[in-house]
Structures are given as C-alpha cells and as structure tokens.
Amino acid sequence: xxxxxxxxxxxxxxxxxxxxxxxxxxxxxxxxxxxxxxxxxxxxxxxxxxxxxxxxxxxxxxxxxxxxxxxxxxxxxxxxxxxxxxxxxxxxxxxxxxxxxxxxxxxxxxxxxxxxxxxxxxxxxxxxxxxxxxxxxxxxxxxxxxxxxxxxxxxxxxxxxxxxxxxxxxxxxxxxxxxxxxxxxxxxxxxxxxxxxxxxxxxxxxxxxxxxxxxxxxxxxxxxxxxxxxxxxxxxxxxxxxxxxxxxxxxxxxxxxxxxxxxxxxxxxxxxxxxxxxxxxxxxxxxxxxxxxxxxxxxxxxxxxxxxxxxxxxxxxxxxxxxxxxxxxxxxxxxxxxxxxxxx
Amino acid sequence: xxxxxxxxxxxxxxxxxxxxxxxxxxxxxxxxxxxxxxxxxxxxxxxxxxxxxxxxxxxxxxxxxxxxxxxxxxxxxxxxxxxxxxxxxxxxxxxxxxxxxxxxxxxxxxxxxxxxxxxxxxxxxxxxxxxxxxxxxxxxxxxxxxxxxxxxxxxxxxxxxxxxxxxxxxxxxxxxxxxxxxxxxxxxxxxxxxxxxxxxxxxxxxxxxxxxxxxxxxxxxxxxxxxxxxxxxxxxxxxxxxxxxxxxxxxxxxxxxxxxxxxxxxxxxxxxxxxxxxxxxxxxxxxxxxxxxxxxxxxxxxxxxxxxxxxxxxxxxxxxxxxxxxxxxxxxxxxxxxxxxxxxxxxxxxxxxxxxxxxxxxxxxxxxxxxxxxxxxxxxxxxxxxxxxxxxxxxxxxxxxxxxxxxxxxxxxxxxxxxxxxxxxxxxxx
Numbered sequence: 001x002x003x004x005x006x007x008x009x010x011x012x013x014x015x016x017x018x019x020x021x022x023x024x025x026x027x028x029x030x031x032x033x034x035x036x037x038x039x040x041x042x043x044x045x046x047x048x049x050x051x052x053x054x055x056x057x058x059x060x061x062x063x064x065x066x067x068x069x070x071x072x073x074x075x076x077x078x079x080x081x082x083x084x085x086x087x088x089x090x091x092x093x094x095x096x097x098x099x100x101x102x103x104x105x106x107x108x109x110x111x112x113x114x115x116x117x118x119x120x121x122x123x124x125x126x127x128x129x130x131x132x133x134x135x136x137x138x139x140x141x142x143x144x145x146x147x148x149x150x151x152x153x154x155x156x157x158x159x160x161x162x163x164x165x166x167x168x169x170x171x172x173x174x175x176x177x178x179x180x181x182x183x184x185x186x187x188x189x190x191x192x193x194x195x196x197x198x199x200x201x202x203x204x205x206x207x208x209x210x211x212x213x214x215x216x217x218x219x220x221x222x223x224x225x226x227x228x229x230x231x232x233x234x235x236x237x238x239x240x241x242x243x244x245x246x247x248x249x250x251x252x253x254x255x256x257x258x259x260x261x262x263x264x265x266x267x268x269x270x271x272x273x274x275x276x277x278x279x280x281x282x283x284x285x286x287x288x289x290x291x292x293x294x295x296x297x298x299x300x301x302x303x304x305x306x307x308x309x310x311x312x313x314x315x316x317x318x319x320x321x322x323x324x325x326x327x328x329x330x331x332x333x334x335x336x337x338x339x340x341x342x343x344x
Numbered sequence: 345x346x347x348x349x350x351x352x353x354x355x356x357x358x359x360x361x362x363x364x365x366x367x368x369x370x371x372x373x374x375x376x377x378x379x380x381x382x383x384x385x386x387x388x389x390x391x392x393x394x395x396x397x398x399x400x401x402x403x404x405x406x407x408x409x410x411x412x413x414x415x416x417x418x419x420x421x422x423x424x425x426x427x428x429x430x431x432x433x434x435x436x437x438x439x440x441x442x443x444x445x446x447x448x449x450x451x452x453x454x455x456x457x458x459x460x461x462x463x464x465x466x467x468x469x470x471x472x473x474x475x476x477x478x479x480x481x482x483x484x485x486x487x488x489x490x491x492x493x494x495x496x497x498x499x500x501x502x503x504x505x506x507x508x509x510x511x512x513x514x515x516x517x518x519x520x521x522x523x524x525x526x527x528x529x530x531x532x533x534x535x536x537x538x539x540x541x542x543x544x545x546x547x548x549x550x551x552x553x554x555x556x557x558x559x560x561x562x563x564x565x566x567x568x569x570x571x572x573x574x575x576x577x578x579x580x581x582x583x584x585x586x587x588x589x590x591x592x593x594x595x596x597x598x599x600x601x602x603x604x605x606x607x608x609x610x611x612x613x614x615x616x617x618x619x620x621x622x623x624x625x626x627x628x629x630x631x632x633x634x635x636x637x638x639x640x641x642x643x644x645x646x647x648x649x650x651x652x653x654x655x656x657x658x659x660x661x662x663x664x665x666x667x668x669x670x671x672x673x674x675x676x677x678x679x680x681x682x683x684x685x686x687x688x689x690x691x692x693x694x695x696x697x698x699x700x701x702x703x704x705x706x707x708x709x710x711x712x713x714x715x716x717x718x719x720x721x722x723x724x725x726x727x728x729x730x731x732x733x734x735x736x737x738x739x740x741x742x743x744x745x746x747x748x749x750x751x752x753x754x755x756x757x758x759x760x761x762x763x764x765x766x767x768x769x770x771x772x773x774x
Contacts, residue, residue, distance in 0.1 A: 004660050005695050006672045008760040010746030011665040012355055012505065013694035016708075016753045018701050074701060116704040116754075227711075281707040281718060330716045332738040333350075334575060334588045 028216035043155030055081030086206025217270030237294020365634030376641030385411035414472030418639035471611035489593035501572030504664025524609030
C-alpha cells in the first residue's frame with residue numbers, strides 16, 4: 001500500500017501563484033513598453049532591459065551574499081525593474097537605471113526582508129532616489145523621435161559619442177505639460193490633450209501614453225490582479241482637485257484633462273499605487289490610501305516646488321499604510337458592535 | 345439576483361464524475377467496525393459485550409449525555425471484539441467489531457402512537473440522528489432551541505466539490521425528504537421551512553419543488569463555496585445575520601441537512617434508527633465512483649477495494665476536498681457523517697502545485713473570506729503567539745472553510761494558522 005499525503009484541508013487550490021501575478025503585471029506593462037519604443041526609439045527598450053536585468057541581478061547577488069534561497073523565480077524583481085525604467089526619461093545615461101534598480105531592490109526591498117516586507121514601493125523609492133541624485137537627468141524630457149530620419153537609434157548614438165550625449169539631448173529638451181500646468185488657464189487650454197492621451201509627447205518612458213497604461217490597467221482589473229478602487233479613487237481625487245483649482249482660477253474644467261493625462265498619474269495609479277505589500281489590506285483602507293495619494297499629488301502639483309507629485313504621494317501613503325491597516329478592518333460577518341451607552 | 349452570501353470562492357465542481365450514478369447498495373463486507381464516537385459530543389457508552397447477538401438496528405452504544413448520540417449496529421451478526429481504533433478525523437475511540445452474518449435482519453423502533461413535538465424529538469434522540477452533512481452535531485439538541493424559532497432551513501447546498509449524495513437523495517427520495525421536513529417542523533413548532541440548493545442541481549430542485557407543500561419553499565442558490573456553511577446559508581435564504589458566537593436559533597432559525605431530514609423520516613415513519621447513509625465515492629484515482637447506501641462501520645480498506653482505488657492515489661479524503669480529512673491509511677471506518685470518500689490523484693490535489701513563499705500582502709484571503717476576516721493578520725498574530733491580537737481579529741469566528749488557503753498565491757497554510765490561533769486563544773484563556 002502506497003503512502004498517502006496527509007495535510008491540512010483544503011486539498012485543492014486555485015491556479016494563481018506569486019510568479020503568475022507578477023507575469024500578469026509584466027504582460028499588462030507591454031502596451032506601455034511598446035509605446036515607449038515607438039515614441040523614443042530603441043534606446044528606451046535598452047534602458048528597460050538594463051533596468052530589469054539590474055533588478056534581477058541585484059536580488060540574486062543579495063541572496064547569494066546573504067546565503068539565502070534565490071527568489072528571482074517569483075518575478076517580482078522584474079516588475080520592479082521594468083516599472084523603474086518606465087519612470088525614467090529616455091535621455092538618461094545607461095548607468096542610471098542600473099543604479100536605480102539596484103538601490104530599489106537592495107535598500108528598499110531586500111534589506112527589509114524581501115518580497116511582501118518592503119515598507120515602500122521599491123520602484124517609487126528608486127525613482128525618488130534618482131530624482132534627488134540626478135535631478136537634471138531626471139527632469140530633462142525630450143520630444144518624441146522622428147522614425148523617418150534614423151531617430152530610432154538617436155539616443156544610442158548619443159551614448160556612443162561619449163559623455164557629450166546628454167548635452168545633445170538636452171538641446172532638444174522640452175517642458176512637460178505638467179511643469180507649467182498651474183501657470184494659467186490659457187496654458188492648460190492650449191495643451192494637446194489627444195497627444196497627451198496617446199503619448200506622442202515628452203515625458204518618462206512609460207508615462208507618456210495614458211492610453212497604453214489604461215489598457216494594461218484594465219487588463220489587471222479584469223484579471224483581478226489589482227483592486228479597481230485604487231486607480232478609480234486616485235484618479236478621481238486628482239480630477240476633483242483639478243476641478244476645484246480650476247474653479248478658483250475661473251475655469252473649472254480647464255485643468256482636469258491635462259491633470260489626468262499629463263505626468264505619471266495613470267502609471268502611478270494603476271501600477272505603482274497597487275503594489276500589494278505597501279497598500280492597505282481592506283477595501284476601505286484602499287480607498288483612504290488612494291484618496292491620500294490623489295490629495296498629495298494635487299497639492300504638490302499645484303502648490304509644491306516639484307512639477308510632479310505622484311511618486312512622492314505614493315511614497316508618503318506607503319508609509320501611512322500600516323496606520324491605515326491598524327485603523328480600518330472589515331467588519332467580520334455577524335460581528336457584534338461594541339456596546340457604548342447600552343443597547344439601542 | 346441569485347440568493348447568495350458575500351465573498352467566497354469557486355472551486356472546480358467535479359460533480360460530473362458521480363452525479364449520474366443512482367444510489368445503490370454498497371456490498372457490506374464480512375466484518376464491520378463501528379465507532380462509538382460518530383458525533384460531536386461525548387462518545388456513546390458501550391451497550392453490548394463480546395459475543396452479543398445483534399441485528400441491524402440494535403443499540404450498541406448509548407448516548408452518554410445530552411450532547412451525544414445513540415449508536416446502532418448496521419448488520420446482523422455477533423459482536424466479535426471491542427477495539428480502540430483511530431477514526432477518520434484522527435481521534436481514537438472504541439469500535440464495536442461485528443461479524444456480519446449476511447442476513448441483514450432488522451430491529452426497528454416501535455411505531456409512534458402520536459406525532460407530537462415531544463414524541464418526534466424523542467424519536468430523533470432515540471434513533472441517534474446527527475447532522476449528516478458531515479458536522480455530526482446531535483440533531484435532538486438542535487431541536488430543543490433555547491430561543492423561539494420561526495423557520496426551519498434545510499441545507500441541500502452541497503457546496504463541496506465532488507460530493508453528490510445529497511443530490512441523488514433529492515432526486516430519488518423527494519417525498520420521503522418532504523415528510524422528514526414535516527416531522528422536523530412539527531418538532532420545532534414552526535410553520536415554514538426553506539430548502540436551499542445550489543443552482544448547479546436544477547433537476548434536484550425541480551424534483552423537490554414538485555412534491556413540496558405550500559409552506560416549504562425550495563430555493564435555488566448561487567453555486568459558490570461555502571454556500572452550505574450554516575451562517576452563510578441563513579443569510580442567503582433569509583437575510584438574517586447570526587451574531588458572532590451566537591447560534592442560528594438566536595435569529596429564529598434552525599438549520600438541518602437534507603440527509604438529516606431523510607433520516608428523520610426513516611426514524612419516525614419506519615422506526616429505522618441511523619445506521620446507514622448515502623455516500624459518494626469519487627475522484628479520478630478510482631475506477632468505480634458513484635453514490636451508495638453504505639452501512640456504518642465499513643472500513644476505508646473495503647471502500648477502496650470496492651471503488652477500485654488506483655496505485656496513482658495520492659490522497660484519500662473523508663469528506664470534501666475543501667474541508668475533508670486526508671487519511672494516512674485505510675484503517676478507519678465510515679460513520680453517520682461520512683458523506684464521501686475521495687481517491688484523488690496528483691492532478692486533482694494542490695499539494696506541491698504552488699511554491700510556498702512569504703506573504704505578499706495581496707489580501708486575497710481577506711477579500712474571499714466568507715466571515716470577512718483578515719487571515720494574513722491572524723497568521724502573523726499566531727506567529728507572534730499573540731493570543732489577544734488573534735482574538736481581536738475575530739479568529740474564533742473562522743469556519744475553517746478553506747477559502748483563504750484556496751486563493752493564497754503564496755500557498756500559505758492559512759487554515760492551519762486559523763486552527764493554531766483558536767488553540768492559542770483557548771490555551772491562553774484570553
């Protein structure tokens with residue numbers, strides 16, 4: 001008689017695994033990756049591959065040195081690396097994503113205990129680290145390339161020419177719509193909304209096209225990887241504050257669409273603010289979290305010194321997550337409310 | 345809108361394996377080994393001795409307290425020995441081993457002179473009837489609620505995958521079930537009953553509806569696990585929420601399994617005590633799946649031989665795959681609560697399918713918990729041995745239904761953690 005397996009119930013499970021979830025996220029990022037290459041050429045893909053490679057490499061190296069079991073198979077480092085790359089302008093030198101990914105993985109994720117234990121979204125923290133360390137690289141946005149005139153390899157050429165590459169790039173630097181958004185109603189009204197939505201405009205690799213991110217985000221919601229409450233509340237809150245700001249400036253509607261489609265709002269709301277480890281575990285907690293993200297984003301955009309506030313907002317709310325989780329729990333089915341002042 | 349509860353999961357049903365097999369008699373082996381503890385509560389006290397001649401229906405174990413149940417011989421023959429053996433749920437109790445003479449002579453309870461609440465309650469108690477959905481709580485205790493009750497709920501949800509014995513029973517014995525429901529209503533003094541069944545069994549719903557009297561509603565429920573969990577079922581059918589730590593009777597309801605109603609019919613109308621039941625044999629790792637009338641005390645070994653258990657069998661489960669008990673060997677015997685025995689191969693079970701990793705905080709467990717708990721936090725409280733925290737997270741409300749472990753992408757043994765949490769809370773007495 002063969003031996004039977006004896007284990008606790010349940011004896012069946014669904015098919016979803018950690019690596020499966022991460023692969024779904026990678027699939028969902030494909031439209032954004034595609035648009036980044038279309039808009040900025042193959043150097044964008046090069047940066048993305050470097051960033052993913054550096055993230056996975058850093059995780060393996062850390063586990064090797066710390067004599068821990070390798071964890072690259074869960075694919076979460078790949079997601080971190082790719083998200084970080086999508087947060088970079090195409091004009092950055094090749095070592096920027098490598099350093100950023102390594103920082104994100106080692107200092108934000110692995111030192112806190114690896115997957116599920118990080119206090120902040122590693123890609124967000126990595127981006128902010130790069131923003132502080134290389135402010136000029138990180139805020140130089142360039143115009144979309146022209147494929148007809150060999151533009152596909154333009155930034156490769158810059159790199160090959162040596163350190164002067166960036167100067168060439170800087171020469172074609174363009175302001176992102178957001179940096180001047182708050183200046184006036186007229187400016188906001190003149191923005192090319194359709195271009196912003198489709199993504200054929202200056203910006204970070206993955207942020208330019210709201211449409212591409214929206215497709216990926218919708219995929220994640222349909223596949224039930226992310227909770228729709230986060231993007232809806234986050235984006236809704238930003239829209240609401242744009243409305244209020246606009247109303248104060250005399251034109252309620254002028255700032256709404258530029259606020260939604262400019263900058264990293266969509267990428268942040270669908271892919272960065274939905275990191276499991278750094279978001280609350282209850283449905284209402286998620287709503288509070290996302291509202292906080294939207295509020296802080298709006299405040300920084302309209303009143304702060306930085307043109308973009310999405311990553312700071314998410315980082316700050318990541319830090320608030322344990323507090324939200326402490327304060328908001330779902331009410332258990334049939335839970336008896338604590339009696340105060342006798343029965344009603 | 346389908347009647348249902350909130351959250352829960354959708355495991356693969358796998359009911360097609362056995363659903364079309366009509367109930368037939370399971371060939372009882374030469375020897376049966378009947379456990380004296382087939383129910384929740386005190387084990388029955390031995391009422392025969394080695395050498396006693398018994399018939400099918402002879403009392404062999406007498407209820408030892410109010411929360412206990414009589415145990416009857418399932419065959420005619422001679423008591424061969426009394427042995428302490430392990431039951432399918434892993435505890436040890438005395439088993440009465442009876443040599444089966446193959447005649448199946450019956451001993452019945454005297455017919456009832458009148459059908460009153462008291463006489464039916466007494467009969468249910470005499471006949472040793474327990475909850476036959478698998479929980480095995482003595483039915484007579486449920487029939488004596490401390491608070492007024494206005495509705496009887498009959499659980500025919502059969503939400504566990506694979507199991508089809510209740511489905512077959514509803515198809516084949518609808519009149520008998522309705523009669524049993526009538527007796528239960530008389531016993532409880534209620535004028536309404538609701539039968540709840542998942543909508544993947546429309547023909548069985550129709551079968552019951554065809555013979556249901558006006559005051560018995562047969563309702564179709566959304567097919568979702570755990571639709572047959574008592575509190576979830578009451579909510580789905582009546583909208584009532586049983587408070588934490590309270591009983592269904594506190595919201596005016598009593599829930600009994602549909603097979604229990606059938607057993608009540610047999611006891612009241614035929615004088616037949618509880619020693620036989622409908623049971624499903626299923627799983628890809630057996631060649632003869634189906635639904636059978638099985639007498640209590642058949643060893644799993646005999647069931648495996650009859651079922652044609654294949655060498656590829658990786659797991660033998662008593663009950664369903666969500667809440668059933670994995671067996672280490674085939675020594676235990678069937679009882680009143682054995683609704684199914686499954687022989688599962690490697691493809692059917694989840695063991696080893698998913699790599700176990702750290703919790704990634706995806707909150708899937710919380711978003712599927714039918715009790716709306718937060719299993720990942722309870723697991724952490726257990727690891728910190730913080731009984732107070734576990735209690736504050738309502739660990740005691742856990743049904744152990746398995747939804748959390750079912751959905752966990754990191755394959756964490758969450759149900760096991762819930763059990764540890766309950767044990768911790770009891771031990772520390774917080």
